[in-house]
Amino acid sequence: MKVALLGFGVVGSGVAKIVDGAENDEMGDISIKKILVHTPAKMRQDPRCVVDINEILDDPEIDVVCECIGGLEPAHTYVKEALERGKSCITSNKKMIASFASELFPLAQEKGVALAYESSVGGGIPWIANIERIRRLEEVKSFRGIFNGTTNYILSAMDQEGSDFAECLQKAQELGYAEADPSDDIDGFDVRYKVALSCLAAFRRYVKPEDIITWGVRRISKQDFIWAKDHKLSIKLVGQARENKGGLSAYVLPLMFRNDHLLSNVSANFNALELDSANLGTAAFVGQGAGSLPTAHALVQDILDVNEGRRLDMSQAKPAELKDPEAASYYLRTKQGEFFDQAGVIKEQVGKDAYVTKPLPLSRINDLAKQAGDDGLFLAEVEL
Amino acid sequence: MKVALLGFGVVGSGVAKIVDGAENDEMGDISIKKILVHTPAKMRQDPRCVVDINEILDDPEIDVVCECIGGLEPAHTYVKEALERGKSCITSNKKMIASFASELFPLAQEKGVALAYESSVGGGIPWIANIERIRRLEEVKSFRGIFNGTTNYILSAMDQEGSDFAECLQKAQELGYAEADPSDDIDGFDVRYKVALSCLAAFRRYVKPEDIITWGVRRISKQDFIWAKDHKLSIKLVGQARENKGGLSAYVLPLMFRNDHLLSNVSANFNALELDSANLGTAAFVGQGAGSLPTAHALVQDILDVNEGRRLDMSQAKPAELKDPEAASYYLRTKQGEFFDQAGVIKEQVGKDAYVTKPLPLSRINDLAKQAGDDGLFLAEVEL
Numbered sequence: 001m002k003v004a005l006l007g008f009g010v011v012g013s014g015v016a017k018i019v020d021g022a023e024n025d026e027m028g029d030i031s032i033k034k035i036l037v038h039t040p041a042k043m044r045q046d047p048r049c050v051v052d053i054n055e056i057l058d059d060p061e062i063d064v065v066c067e068c069i070g071g072l073e074p075a076h077t078y079v080k081e082a083l084e085r086g087k088s089c090i091t092s093n094k095k096m097i098a099s100f101a102s103e104l105f106p107l108a109q110e111k112g113v114a115l116a117y118e119s120s121v122g123g124g125i126p127w128i129a130n131i132e133r134i135r136r137l138e139e140v141k142s143f144r145g146i147f148n149g150t151t152n153y154i155l156s157a158m159d160q161e162g163s164d165f166a167e168c169l170q171k172a173q174e175l176g177y178a179e180a181d182p183s184d185d186i187d188g189f190d191v192r193y194k195v196a197l198s199c200l201a202a203f204r205r206y207v208k209p210e211d212i213i214t215w216g217v218r219r220i221s222k223q224d225f226i227w228a229k230d231h232k233l234s235i236k237l238v239g240q241a242r243e244n245k246g247g248l249s250a251y252v253l254p255l256m257f258r259n260d261h262l263l264s265n266v267s268a269n270f271n272a273l274e275l276d277s278a279n280l281g282t283a284a285f286v287g288q289g290a291g292s293l294p295t296a297h298a299l300v301q302d303i304l305d306v307n308e309g310r311r312l313d314m315s316q317a318k319p320a321e322l323k324d325p326e327a328a329s330y331y332l333r334t335k336q337g338e339f340f341d342q343a344g345v346i347k348e349q350v351g352k353d354a355y356v357t358k359p360l361p362l363s364r365i366n367d368l369a370k371q372a373g374d375d376g377l378f379l380a381e382v383e384l
Numbered sequence: 385m386k387v388a389l390l391g392f393g394v395v396g397s398g399v400a401k402i403v404d405g406a407e408n409d410e411m412g413d414i415s416i417k418k419i420l421v422h423t424p425a426k427m428r429q430d431p432r433c434v435v436d437i438n439e440i441l442d443d444p445e446i447d448v449v450c451e452c453i454g455g456l457e458p459a460h461t462y463v464k465e466a467l468e469r470g471k472s473c474i475t476s477n478k479k480m481i482a483s484f485a486s487e488l489f490p491l492a493q494e495k496g497v498a499l500a501y502e503s504s505v506g507g508g509i510p511w512i513a514n515i516e517r518i519r520r521l522e523e524v525k526s527f528r529g530i531f532n533g534t535t536n537y538i539l540s541a542m543d544q545e546g547s548d549f550a551e552c553l554q555k556a557q558e559l560g561y562a563e564a565d566p567s568d569d570i571d572g573f574d575v576r577y578k579v580a581l582s583c584l585a586a587f588r589r590y591v592k593p594e595d596i597i598t599w600g601v602r603r604i605s606k607q608d609f610i611w612a613k614d615h616k617l618s619i620k621l622v623g624q625a626r627e628n629k630g631g632l633s634a635y636v637l638p639l640m641f642r643n644d645h646l647l648s649n650v651s652a653n654f655n656a657l658e659l660d661s662a663n664l665g666t667a668a669f670v671g672q673g674a675g676s677l678p679t680a681h682a683l684v685q686d687i688l689d690v691n692e693g694r695r696l697d698m699s700q701a702k703p704a705e706l707k708d709p710e711a712a713s714y715y716l717r718t719k720q721g722e723f724f725d726q727a728g729v730i731k732e733q734v735g736k737d738a739y740v741t742k743p744l745p746l747s748r749i750n751d752l753a754k755q756a757g758d759d760g761l762f763l764a765e766v767e768l
Binding site for chain 2: 260
């Protein structure tokens, strides 16, 4: 089976390293034939490099296209074109696949080829594969987890060292855990894509990323950690979803929860993903959520599955309208305490500018938090 | 595909419940044809019950035998006979399969049938499946984990409530987590079988259970928890193994380790299993380690894999001689402090009858602890 790589950055070069370096028989006749790079200068990196996507799309020998470019375009167009031409596609691009899932999976089904995205959620954690395995026998009821290693590194450092957010973000950037523009991580968008993709795996629902209520950790402060510690709570950025009779709920929010819970001891840049199903109860998967080799490992696992003829069956997948989860209490830090008090949602003030709300629908606190006109507002769900 | 169940207890009836109750198409044409029970009186439970094993062995329609009897015999003879007759076998019987692996896997290979044991380690945790998946691409270097839910329940309760061992064991027995004769759990034999089986999955090595140095938690006391807490350590019963140039080491011992580690927050009757491999780094799997439905779920997963034609390839598996792991420090509580002091292994006394040793080979402290002639001795490895 001949593979083409689109992109030869951190992930793409990891894939090449694993496939080229395979010593055992596992890889069989799988090999990388072409690698798309975007400038002629980069062609010197490897004799298999090409700069024209058509050299890959028009090559009938290439069975599988592995997309590791990132971003929406041209990644989306390339994958769509490859599927149209009957090539299986594998992607680690969470933003692209989460945004175009409802277009691309039916296309793959129609063309009878595979479309796989293990590496786009949880890096080296076999999250999608284990969800699919469990679903052979029973329905997944809910999932939740720490989907973003960058923010988890920052929150762990703030918790352990008592440092402030800006300092920990800078350290994460120096270590290469955070991008120069960290918005996708710290504002929760990265988690949002992964939650949408996990909903597809767990519930066979196409969730639009922009429908998922999302609050990040950009405004978290030392004060919030001090209050949490006093109440034996940990703070993590958590993505979660649950399907029940009322419909599907999915959201991304900092969560304050008991510090003797498993997720509390997930530190540094690890991911930890939990799910609940009828017979298994709670199962959790913990590992490297990003990085060249863990992500590349997941991509190559997808290549092996495609080579074995495995296809994700998305024929039952349907668009979803999200509902509110069960009413919950929220922790708010805002200069606009009076605004929330007038709205009648405050249960008590718990510190300077800090409040815990009465149990509320998520959409209610989300609307109020947006209307409050406070750029410095920090919002978290509290499990007391 | 026609399945026969051997045994209709907690696990067997769970398997029947899942297979009979399957609503979706997943189960395809898989059905349970016969169920072996051991007394005619039990035949009234289900019209498919038989009391004579030959009714199953002689039935050419039966493709797969699912052994959930437990114990060495007659489970071993039945599985061997079934393999001889070209039937695939699935077992949740860790003691039997760990003890006879080097006989039964080559027989299955010779007969071209499957032999699967997912449910015998980690209950509902897809531990063996995930090891096999990782091994498609890279070698597992080491594993360690909490393999026994009963002792983990007892240790968690002692830690949280400050109760003593006998009290927590009794509570575990009342809740049905511990057997009337709890030796297999609290003396570490259950973990020993699971470590042997994990060595087969992770390293393709047949390890004799009796070769694995094993110390349980029967003699643990409040005093040990107090000392551990003072040093920010947790205590768990841990099975572990590592393969390196020096050879394979595998052992079962209470482990005192930093209480901010993931394994520290694994409470109640959960299992948590960790492994290390080259590209993935550390990955961990957490879930229900026992119970009717989680274990039955794992058995039915094996049935589905056999139905898809999946076979574990044990053709490279070889017998292993165990070596000592790297030298480590040990915590000892014993009335025979003088004996250990004379042997020159004590680093310091840390409490009444309690000592921490110098770094030692495991076989050395194991030999001394057996020679000391102290029935009340408690031994743990310490990661300081």
